[in-house]
Amino acid sequence: MPAGDITVYAFLEAAEGKADELLETLSKAQAYAENHEPGCLQYRISVDPKNKNLVCVFEVYKDQAALDEHIASQVSKNNVAFYAARGLVRPLEEMDIRIHTEYRK
Secondary structure, three states: OOOOEEEEEEEOOOOOOOHHHHHHHHHHHHHHHHOOOOEEEEEEEEEEEEEEEEEEEEEEOOHHHHHHHHHHHHHHHHHHHHHHHHHOOOOOOHHHEEEEEEEOO
Protein backbone atom coordinates (compact mmCIF):
# COMPACT_ATOMS: atom_id res chain seq x y z
CA MET A 1 0.00 0.00 0.00
CA PRO A 2 1.70 3.24 -1.09
CA ALA A 3 1.96 5.89 1.60
CA GLY A 4 0.40 9.31 1.42
CA ASP A 5 -0.04 12.09 3.95
CA ILE A 6 0.13 11.28 7.65
CA THR A 7 -2.97 12.24 9.64
CA VAL A 8 -3.07 12.56 13.42
CA TYR A 9 -6.32 12.48 15.37
CA ALA A 10 -5.78 13.50 18.99
CA PHE A 11 -8.89 13.15 21.14
CA LEU A 12 -8.46 15.21 24.30
CA GLU A 13 -10.62 15.75 27.34
CA ALA A 14 -9.93 18.96 29.21
CA ALA A 15 -9.86 18.77 32.97
CA GLU A 16 -12.95 20.29 34.56
CA GLY A 17 -12.78 24.06 34.33
CA LYS A 18 -9.73 23.97 32.01
CA ALA A 19 -11.36 23.87 28.56
CA ASP A 20 -10.82 27.54 27.75
CA GLU A 21 -7.17 27.43 28.82
CA LEU A 22 -6.61 24.25 26.81
CA LEU A 23 -8.19 25.78 23.70
CA GLU A 24 -6.12 28.95 24.04
CA THR A 25 -2.93 26.90 24.33
CA LEU A 26 -3.89 24.67 21.40
CA SER A 27 -4.59 27.78 19.30
CA LYS A 28 -1.02 28.93 19.90
CA ALA A 29 0.29 25.48 18.92
CA GLN A 30 -1.86 25.63 15.79
CA ALA A 31 -0.47 29.04 14.80
CA TYR A 32 3.09 27.85 15.35
CA ALA A 33 2.63 24.66 13.31
CA GLU A 34 0.94 26.47 10.44
CA ASN A 35 3.56 29.24 10.31
CA HIS A 36 6.80 27.45 11.20
CA GLU A 37 6.45 23.82 10.16
CA PRO A 38 6.38 23.56 6.35
CA GLY A 39 5.55 19.84 6.59
CA CYS A 40 2.33 20.59 8.48
CA LEU A 41 -0.43 20.77 5.87
CA GLN A 42 -3.36 21.19 8.28
CA TYR A 43 -3.84 21.73 11.99
CA ARG A 44 -7.46 21.96 13.07
CA ILE A 45 -9.06 22.14 16.48
CA SER A 46 -12.67 21.08 16.94
CA VAL A 47 -14.88 21.03 20.01
CA ASP A 48 -17.82 18.77 20.77
CA PRO A 49 -20.91 21.02 20.55
CA LYS A 50 -22.50 19.30 23.56
CA ASN A 51 -19.41 19.18 25.79
CA LYS A 52 -16.69 21.81 25.38
CA ASN A 53 -14.29 19.65 27.42
CA LEU A 54 -14.07 17.20 24.50
CA VAL A 55 -11.60 18.38 21.88
CA CYS A 56 -10.23 16.79 18.73
CA VAL A 57 -7.01 18.03 17.17
CA PHE A 58 -6.72 17.00 13.52
CA GLU A 59 -3.26 17.37 12.00
CA VAL A 60 -2.01 16.44 8.53
CA TYR A 61 1.69 16.16 7.68
CA LYS A 62 3.19 15.69 4.23
CA ASP A 63 5.11 12.59 5.35
CA GLN A 64 6.45 10.68 8.34
CA ALA A 65 9.58 12.84 8.48
CA ALA A 66 7.44 15.97 8.89
CA LEU A 67 5.47 14.36 11.72
CA ASP A 68 8.69 13.19 13.38
CA GLU A 69 10.07 16.73 13.13
CA HIS A 70 6.91 18.11 14.72
CA ILE A 71 7.02 15.62 17.60
CA ALA A 72 10.74 16.19 18.20
CA SER A 73 10.48 19.99 18.14
CA GLN A 74 11.17 21.84 21.35
CA VAL A 75 7.89 23.69 20.93
CA SER A 76 5.92 20.40 20.95
CA LYS A 77 7.85 19.13 23.96
CA ASN A 78 7.22 22.41 25.79
CA ASN A 79 3.50 22.24 24.99
CA VAL A 80 3.16 18.69 26.33
CA ALA A 81 5.03 19.67 29.50
CA PHE A 82 2.82 22.77 29.88
CA TYR A 83 -0.38 20.73 29.51
CA ALA A 84 0.84 18.36 32.22
CA ALA A 85 2.07 21.09 34.58
CA ARG A 86 -1.22 23.01 34.34
CA GLY A 87 -3.31 19.83 34.62
CA LEU A 88 -5.13 20.66 31.38
CA VAL A 89 -5.51 17.08 30.12
CA ARG A 90 -4.65 13.52 31.02
CA PRO A 91 -1.00 12.44 30.69
CA LEU A 92 0.16 11.95 27.09
CA GLU A 93 0.38 8.18 27.43
CA GLU A 94 -3.31 8.07 28.45
CA MET A 95 -4.61 10.18 25.56
CA ASP A 96 -6.41 8.71 22.57
CA ILE A 97 -4.03 9.63 19.75
CA ARG A 98 -4.40 7.86 16.42
CA ILE A 99 -2.02 8.13 13.49
CA HIS A 100 -3.21 7.12 10.03
CA THR A 101 -1.51 7.03 6.66
CA GLU A 102 -3.52 8.18 3.68
CA TYR A 103 -4.46 5.30 1.43
CA ARG A 104 -3.51 5.73 -2.20
CA LYS A 105 -3.95 3.11 -4.87
